Amino acid sequence: MMTNKNEAIACTVNNCTHHAQNENYCTLNKIQVGTHELNPTKVECTDCESFVNKAR
Numbered sequence: 001m002m003t004n005k006n007e008a009i010a011c012t013v014n015n016c017t018h019h020a021q022n023e024n025y026c027t028l029n030k031i032q033v034g035t036h037e038l039n040p041t042k043v044e045c046t047d048c049e050s051f052v053n054k055a056r
């Protein structure tokens, strides 16, 4: 499978359909980052909202 990794977006979430798989990069041109918290204070509070489960 050919993937066009975006070297500006490093990512290790290889469960995501947008992950380059062979390398730890995203293949999207841009991603949306957000939070599920009202008052985010830690890294765990942030989310890649462009994530799509590869296995669905």
Ligand code: SF4
Pocket (backbone or CB within 6 Å): 009, 010, 011, 012, 013, 016, 017, 018, 019, 020, 025, 026, 027, 028, 031, 048, 049, 050, 051, 052
């Ligand atoms: S969409 Fe988000 S989670 Fe998915 S590969 Fe790109 S940066 Fe990673």
